[in-house]
Amino acid sequence: MKILAVCGMGIGTSVLLKSNAERAAQDLGLDADVEVADIGTARGAAAGADLVLTSAELAAELGDLPVRVTVIDNFVDAEEIRRALSEAVSG
Amino acid sequence: MAETSLSQLLPVEAIVTGIEAEDWRAAIRASGELLVADGATTPAYIDQMLAAVEEYGPYIVIAPGLALAHARPSAAVLRTGMSWAGLATPVEFGHPQNDPVELVIGLAAVDHDGHSGALSRLARMLGEPARLRALKDSRDPVAIHEMISEYEKSEA
Numbered sequence: 373m374k375i376l377a378v379c380g381m382g383i384g385t386s387v388l389l390k391s392n393a394e395r396a397a398q399d400l401g402l403d404a405d406v407e408v409a410d411i412g413t414a415r416g417a418a419a420g421a422d423l424v425l426t427s428a429e430l431a432a433e434l435g436d437l438p439v440r441v442t443v444i445d446n447f448v449d450a451e452e453i454r455r456a457l458s459e460a461v462s463g
Numbered sequence: 464m465a466e467t468s469l470s471q472l473l474p475v476e477a478i479v480t481g482i483e484a485e486d487w488r489a490a491i492r493a494s495g496e497l498l499v500a501d502g503a504t505t506p507a508y509i510d511q512m513l514a515a516v517e518e519y520g521p522y523i524v525i526a527p528g529l530a531l532a533h534a535r536p537s538a539a540v541l542r543t544g545m546s547w548a549g550l551a552t553p554v555e556f557g558h559p560q561n562d563p564v565e566l567v568i569g570l571a572a573v574d575h576d577g578h579s580g581a582l583s584r585l586a587r588m589l590g591e592p593a594r595l596r597a598l599k600d601s602r603d604p605v606a607i608h609e610m611i612s613e614y615e616k617s618e619a
Contacts, residue, residue: 380519383572384533384582388525391583408575410535411519428559429520445560447525448590 373397373461375406376417378426378434382410388447389425396454402461423460425453469581470612473545477501477569478604480549487521487556487564488513491532494548494569503544504571511539512569516556524558528599529589533570540571543578545585547607549599565599588614 375397377389386408397404409417411430415437418424424441426434431443442456477497484490495509511534516523524530546569553563568585572578588611589595601607 380515380522381533381535382575383536383578384531384570385522385525387576387579387582388586391579391586427522427525429522433519446527447531448529448586448595449526450587450590 373402373404373422374420375404375457376414376421376424376439377406377408378411378414378418378424378430379408380411380430382408385427385447386410389444389453392447392450392453393425393457395450396457399454400458400461402457404457423457425456466577466580467543468615469545469584470608470615472543472578472581473547473585473608473611474501475604475608477545478547478549478607480602480604480607481551482548483551484548484554487516487554490530490548490550490554490556490564490567491516491569493550494532494546494567497546497548498544498569498571501544501546503540503542503546505539505541508534508537508539508571511535511537521556521558521562524556524561524564526589527561528553528563528565529561529595530556530564530567531570532567533572536573536575540573543572543574545570545578545581547604549601584615584618585611587618
């Protein structure tokens, strides 16, 4: 599954999302490829993705996408990201 | 080439606690001044960190009480580095879930992933509520740096 982690600057929340998402995918036994994009390039990058992870403010910025967008509230909580992935897979 | 460790990216000189900040701008400025003093960035980076929040909102408040102040890699970044600005009084950033902020981590990076190991490690360390509480309550930068080094050793 292709996951896109979107953040504002490309070095902060996206890095955390990527590392937590990769770990969560591993824990769940999922074959996932996680990419990072900043808000400027995210719409284009989202084209090939199965799941977009981002914060509430940026999700609003992204607007409607034909891809599932999951908002993450706590970027240091590995459990929240694991849940997002597992829901995306089963949902 | 091995990535720089968290305890090297965040030296004890870049850790300060008990900072009085009257608003979110002052709080971010405090974390930025530590990056400048440490030689990681020029003062222009502080304006970039503030502009990021002005443009995108307080998405940098990444967990309850915790903000990660940062901006894009730019000419204002001299090398990858981090800072720790513990606030004396919690400050509102306007985040719907995670306000008020007690700790601002400043982050400057020369590229998009050279610091990912160190940042992920910091996140794992701060992801444990009891440990985060202890770190936020500490008024001793040396003790905080010690905890970071110990955590790093424990993960190695």
